[in-house]
Amino acid sequence: MKNLWTILPPPLGDSFGLIELIKNSDGCAVLDDSGEFRLGGGGGHGSRHGGGGGKGGHVGFDRHGDHGSDNRGSKGGGRSSRTVVSGAGSQDVTTGTHDILLRAAENALARFSPDFMLFAAGPCGAMIGTNLSDIAEVVSAEHQIPAAAVELTGQKTYDVGVSKTTEAMARLLAGSGEMQAGAINILGATALDWAQSDMEDAASWAEQQGWHVLSRPGGTVTKAQLERMGQAQFNLVVTVSGLAAARYLQSRFGTPYIALSPFGDAQCGKLVQAVDNASWSETYARPEADVLVIGEQFTANAIRAALEEKGMAKSADAATFFQLDKVHARSNDLRIKGEAHAREQLNCGKYHTIIADPVLRPLLQCRRRWIDLPHSALNPYSTKHSVPLFGSKLDNWLEQYI
Amino acid sequence: MVREKGSHLLFIGSYSCTRHRATERLQLQQEGKLSFLCLQEIDWITGDYIPQIEEAAQEVVRLRSVKKLILFGGCQLELLNVDLSSLAGQLTSRLGIPVEFHKGCHLVGYNSKGGYAR
Numbered sequence: 001m002k003n004l005w006t007i008l009p010p011p012l013g014d015s016f017g018l019i020e021l022i023k024n025s026d027g028c029a030v031l032d033d034s035g036e037f038r039l040g041g042g043g044g045h046g047s048r049h050g051g052g053g054g055k056g057g058h059v060g061f062d063r064h065g066d067h068g069s070d071n072r073g074s075k076g077g078g079r080s081s082r083t084v085v086s087g088a089g090s091q092d093v094t095t096g097t098h099d100i101l102l103r104a105a106e107n108a109l110a111r112f113s114p115d116f117m118l119f120a121a122g123p124c125g126a127m128i129g130t131n132l133s134d135i136a137e138v139v140s141a142e143h144q145i146p147a148a149a150v151e152l153t154g155q156k157t158y159d160v161g162v163s164k165t166t167e168a169m170a171r172l173l174a175g176s177g178e179m180q181a182g183a184i185n186i187l188g189a190t191a192l193d194w195a196q197s198d199m200e201d202a203a204s205w206a207e208q209q210g211w212h213v214l215s216r217p218g219g220t221v222t223k224a225q226l227e228r229m230g231q232a233q234f235n236l237v238v239t240v241s242g243l244a245a246a247r248y249l250q251s252r253f254g255t256p257y258i259a260l261s262p263f264g265d266a267q268c269g270k271l272v273q274a275v276d277n278a279s280w281s282e283t284y285a286r287p288e289a290d291v292l293v294i295g296e297q298f299t300a301n302a303i304r305a306a307l308e309e310k311g312m313a314k315s316a317d318a319a320t321f322f323q324l325d326k327v328h329a330r331s332n333d334l335r336i337k338g339e340a341h342a343r344e345q346l347n348c349g350k351y352h353t354i355i356a357d358p359v360l361r362p363l364l365q366c367r368r369r370w371i372d373l374p375h376s377a378l379n380p381y382s383t384k385h386s387v388p389l390f391g392s393k394l395d396n397w398l399e400q401y402i
Numbered sequence: 403m404v405r406e407k408g409s410h411l412l413f414i415g416s417y418s419c420t421r422h423r424a425t426e427r428l429q430l431q432q433e434g435k436l437s438f439l440c441l442q443e444i445d446w447i448t449g450d451y452i453p454q455i456e457e458a459a460q461e462v463v464r465l466r467s468v469k470k471l472i473l474f475g476g477c478q479l480e481l482l483n484v485d486l487s488s489l490a491g492q493l494t495s496r497l498g499i500p501v502e503f504h505k506g507c508h509l510v511g512y513n514s515k516g517g518y519a520r
Contacts, residue, residue, distance in 0.1 A: 001454075001457055001458060001461050003439055003440050003441055003442070003445075003454060003458070004437060004438070004439055004457075004458045004461055004462070005431075005437060005438040005439075005440065006431075006437040006461075006462060006465050006466060009420075009428055009431060009438075010417050010420045010438045010440045011417060012417065012421070013416065013417030013418030013419075013420070013421065014417070014418065015418040016418070016421070033418070034477055090480065093481055122418055123415065123416040123418050123419050123476060123477060123478065124476075124477040124481075126443070127446070127477060127478055127481045127482075128481070153416070153443055154416050154417065154418030154419065155416040155417060155418070155440075155441070155442050155443050156417065156442070157417060380428060381428060381432065
């Protein structure tokens with residue numbers, strides 16, 4: 001049954017994609033929902049913190065290790081989530097959440113002094129259905145701050161939250177300007193998919209290639225940087241969550257994009273070549289796959305490319321619990337539709353090696369070689385961080401196992 | 403509520419709901435005492451959530467050797483005013499084990515005093 005999670009923890013909801021982006025920016029977010037969220041992992045069992053108190057301004061979003069932050073963070077991110085919740089309750093079903101959202105926005109403005117503001121619905125707000133675009137317009141006019149709604153419901157997975165928030169930031173802030181030769185945006189990289197060191201390595205590597213990184217939503221980013229997104233010569237899309245913003249920027253500014261995760265030396269080489277040739281296409285030989293890689297789509301693609309390039313596998317199928325963009329998928333790649341489907345794939349007999357988050361291992365019922373690929377968005381129980389895979393780190397990591 | 407051996411909680415809500423008080427929830431799942439049914443917008447709109455709850459209850463009982471099942475949920479059940487007590491009664495007859503609906507969980511999935519369904 002696709003929506004039932006008995007062994008695996010349910011994946012992160014879309015609200016957390018928004019929180020991940022906003023916490024590293026100089027903006028802030030107001031989430032129309034009933035209460036605080038926790039991700040599990042370390043921290044005090046049963047503890048509640050976040051403060052804010054009262055309706056229209058509860059704060060309390062924590063990730064691993066963030067327990068105890070008071071969310072009164074200074075401008076620019078740090079440990080603060082830079083997100084407040086409206087605190088909707090039963091009575092707001094009839095009165096609506098308009099007023100408490102405005103109060104929450106004022107609270108957020110006072111606390112964070114943000115340079116822009118995003119509004120989104122959590123599961124409760126989505127059911128009540130307050131028009132968040134209207135709220136954004138009111139706040140924008142009253143406080144002279146760029147504001148917009150992000151179309152989220154708390155009912156989809158985190159990657160949709162990252163996609164829609166990145167696109168919303170681009171729509172709200174990217175202004176036209178003359179194209180700058182060698183300027184790029186890095187789209188789709190967040191700590192929910194990548195090791196923190198990979199995010200820093202990707203930016204430094206890009207600069208070493210002579211490219212200038214205008215913005216990288218998901219990492220530390222400012223309104224001023226986002227306003228220059230439209231000046232890029234090309235966009236580098238490093239996870240599937242960056243595609244929506246890249247396609248928007250292409251339609252508005254004509255900016256081409258290259259969709260490729262720079263994991264593995266060979267992939268980095270292809271990326272540089274694609275920029276030099278101003279085009280990108282991949283030709284696929286398609287032998288029967290003997291390895292299954294489960295993870296974020298572009299990461300899984302990069303691991304497959306490295307396995308094939310080094311002759312470590314005949315081929316691999318990429319699978320993901322999250323978005324699977326068909327343009328960047330092979331015919332046998334698949335979107336896993338839940339726990340039962342994952343069990344079926346792991347035990348189908350086709351693969352001698354599985355590369356996936358260890359949380360999936362209890363679903364394996366036969367003997368197979370297993371290589372851990374921690375993915376924090378899938379496994380909130382884990383204290384393991386994502387494996388650094390940027391450039392040659394992927395090759396070194398694979399060589400340990402295969 | 404799940405101290406009794408064989409008792410199992412089935413949470414009905416959405417992905418983001420599962421992170422309200424997630425520390426406790428995820429620990430209970432690791433102990434094999436809690437499962438999640440994460441529904442999408444379309445399920446709430448079309449009414450498909452009722453057959454999915456029935457199917458999930460059957461599946462959880464089968465997979466986890468459950469002797470008593472307790473249904474509880476997020477704001478959607480509250481907002482749609484779903485009569486889960488009646489559904490629990492039907493499931494009791496069909497599955498041959500006690501099935502209850504715990505209504506102490508309001509919009510955030512736990513009651514206003516901060517109590518949790520355990």
